[in-house]
Amino acid sequence: MSITSVPFFRPSIGEEEIAAVTECLRSGWLTTGPKTAAFEAAFAAYLGGGVEAIAVNSATAALHLGLEALGVGPGDEVIVPTLTFTATAEVVRYLGATPVLVDVDAETLCIDLERVEAAITPQTKVVMPVHFAGRMCDMTRLRQIADRHGLRILDDAAHALPAHHQGVTVGKCGADVTAFSFYANKTMTTGEGGMVVTADPAIAARIKVMRLHGIDRDVFNRFTDPRASWVYDVVAPGFKYNLTDIASALGLVQLGRANDFGRIRAERVARYDAAFADLPLILPPRPAEGDGHSWHLYIVQLREDAPVNRDDFILALKERGIGISVHYRPLHQMTVWKPFCEGGTFPQADLVFSRCVSLPLFMAMSDAEQGRVIEVVRDILVGA
Numbered sequence: 367m368s369i370t371s372v373p374f375f376r377p378s379i380g381e382e383e384i385a386a387v388t389e390c391l392r393s394g395w396l397t398t399g400p401k402t403a404a405f406e407a408a409f410a411a412y413l414g415g416g417v418e419a420i421a422v423n424s425a426t427a428a429l430h431l432g433l434e435a436l437g438v439g440p441g442d443e444v445i446v447p448t449l450t451f452t453a454t455a456e457v458v459r460y461l462g463a464t465p466v467l468v469d470v471d472a473e474t475l476c477i478d479l480e481r482v483e484a485a486i487t488p489q490t491k492v493v494m495p496v497h498f499a500g501r502m503c504d505m506t507r508l509r510q511i512a513d514r515h516g517l518r519i520l521d522d523a524a525h526a527l528p529a530h531h532q533g534v535t536v537g538k539c540g541a542d543v544t545a546f547s548f549y550a551n552k553t554m555t556t557g558e559g560g561m562v563v564t565a566d567p568a569i570a571a572r573i574k575v576m577r578l579h580g581i582d583r584d585v586f587n588r589f590t591d592p593r594a595s596w597v598y599d600v601v602a603p604g605f606k607y608n609l610t611d612i613a614s615a616l617g618l619v620q621l622g623r624a625n626d627f628g629r630i631r632a633e634r635v636a637r638y639d640a641a642f643a644d645l646p647l648i649l650p651p652r653p654a655e656g657d658g659h660s661w662h663l664y665i666v667q668l669r670e671d672a673p674v675n676r677d678d679f680i681l682a683l684k685e686r687g688i689g690i691s692v693h694y695r696p697l698h699q700m701t702v703w704k705p706f707c708e709g710g711t712f713p714q715a716d717l718v719f720s721r722c723v724s725l726p727l728f729m730a731m732s733d734a735e736q737g738r739v740i741e742v743v744r745d746i747l748v749g750a
Contacts, residue, residue, distance in 0.1 A: 369738040371687030375551040378627070378729035383619045390615040398578075401611035405618050409561055412621060413537045417563050418570040421614060422577060425524045425547030425560035427607035430457040432520045432543035432562055433492060435572040438463050442491040447477035448696040448707070449715045450496045454522050455697055455706075458494075466490070467698050469712040474651050475665075476503040478714070483511050492518045497526035497536065499693065500553070500660030501651050505531045505540035518542045524560075525662035527553050528628045532656045537563040548613075551728070553627055553660050554620040556613035580604030627729045631661040634727055634736060638664055641740040645747045646672040648721075663693055664727040667718060672747060676721045679746060683723070686742045691724040 390401055402421050410419040422428050438444060440462035446455045448467040455465040468481040475498045482493055493512055495503040503521070512519050523529075523536050524547035531539040537546070543566075548559035564570050575582060580602035620627075639649055648667035653659040668676050683690050696715040697703040726739055 369732075369734045372689060372726050372731070372735045372738050374689030374691050374724070374726050375728045376730045377550055377555055378623075379616075380619075383616050386615040386619045387612055390612050393611075395611055397610050398608040398614075399611045401614040401618065402609055405609075405614035405621070406561075408618060408621055410563070412624065413535050413563065417538060417565045418567070420562045420570060420573050420577060421609035421617075422560045422562060422607045423609050423613075424558055424607075425522070425545050425549065426453040426457060427577075427605070428545035428547075428560040428562040429453065429494075429520065429522060430460050430605070431573045431576055431607060432545055432564075432569075433457055433461055433463075434576055435564075435569045436492055436518045436520065436542065438491055441489060443487060443489040445477075445482055445485050445490060445493045446697070447494075447496050447498075447715075448698045448712050449475060449498065449694060449718060450522065450697065451524075451694055452697060452700065452703075454494060454496060455703060463491070464489070465703070465706055467703065467707045467710060467712070469714050470498070470718070472714045472717075474501060474503070474654075475499065475718060476501060479504060479507055479511060482508070483515075486511075486515050486517070490515070490517060492520055494520050494522055495541075496522040496524075497529060497660075499650060499663035499665055500525045500529055501653055502526065502529050502531045502536065502539075502657045502659070504654065509540035520545065523547075524549075524552065526660050528624055528658065529653075529660040530658040531654075536660075538565070542566060543569060548617060548620075553631065553662050554617070554624050556609070556617040556620070559609050559613045559617060576602060576604040577607045578604060579606065628660060630729050631727060632659075634731060635661050635664060637736060638725070638727075638740070642666065642743065645744065647747070661727065663724050665693060665722050665724050667721040668723070669721075674746065676723060680723060682746045683742060686745075688739055688742050689726055692719070692722060693724050695719055 406419045442463040444458045446465045449470045458465040471478045477495045519541040520543045521541040526536045529536045537544040544563045546561040548556040580600045583598045646669040698707040
């Protein structure tokens with residue numbers, strides 16, 4: 367079969383996912399309930415136990431709740447890499463704190479740890495690394511920096527499942543709190559959704575309360591406990607961040623497929639790497655020795671000797687039916703974040719943005735579809 371177009375992403379949803387959601391719909395329990403409780407338990411077990419997992423309706427909610435539970439507020443500073451989605455910084459502003467943007471490392475595309483240490487002030491409270499595209503940040507070194515300065519770590523692991531650092535799974539490798547994303551194009555999905563993970567019982571307790579309006583009783587517990595459901599107190603001005611059972615039913619099935627998803631992505635990456643090895647491209651950063659990469663994104667950068675620039679490359683891909691994206695326009699280039707980085711320089715993020723393109727990489731991609739992407743990329747860069 368001849369393939370003429372390939373989307374940037376298509377979800378991998380099978381009959382088991384459809385059956386699980388249908389069962390949930392027929393059960394009559396649609397919002398946070400038994401499926402969500404099961405999903406939280408299964409997710410914590412998947413990470414190896416020893417942590418609590420709290421399901422929420424987005425990774426943005428997970429980041430917000432994590433920072434709030436760490437006590438971030440007005441007057442505090444939170445260090446954030448500039449090469450990330452805006453949600454990583456915006457949650458800092460939700461709490462009246464100040465995001466301090468720093469550049470990324472040219473080799474890893476993760477936050478530059480030298481610049482992290484240079485950016486620390488007496489107002490710094492939290493560092494928020496991003497495991498960019500699924501490549502783990504050096505959490506061992508970051509934890510040492512944080513401990514040396516009395517800081518907390520909230521890692522943005524929206525891209526990083528399944529991944530690990532020095533044999534320790536993400537969510538257990540040095541952060542005080544970890545935020546995961548289950549958005550539609552992530553390595554597993556609930557449609558919309560996220561998870562907050564922590565080994566600290568006090569942090570977990572605070573997140574559970576703030577997840578649903580600051581109510582002092584778990585939402586599911588209120589309707590299953592023999593005590594009347596209306597007997598509760600509101601102990602803080604919380605948020606509406608709970609995850610539905612419909613989403614959790616989907617998540618339970620997807621979680622069971624997570625290792626297979628990771629294997630498939632790694633196979634696709636290996637095929638791309640072999641096909642592009644002789645092209646004027648900088649291929650995605652490899653994981654550090656002892657680390658595991660989730661390969662959420664396959665990001666290439668055009669070298670100076672490429673026959674086209676990045677924007678013309680994107681146009682040529684689109685004209686031939688190849689879906690692409692760009693991850694990301696750095697935050698310091700965005701109108702809302704410019705006031706938070708006056709006088710700062712971000713040469714690596716600027717360079718990466720000027721030459722990067724994310725190519726299609728998803729579990730449901732067929733061999734023929736990937737072959738078409740390879741064919742078109744090679745035609746543009748070799749035949750131009």
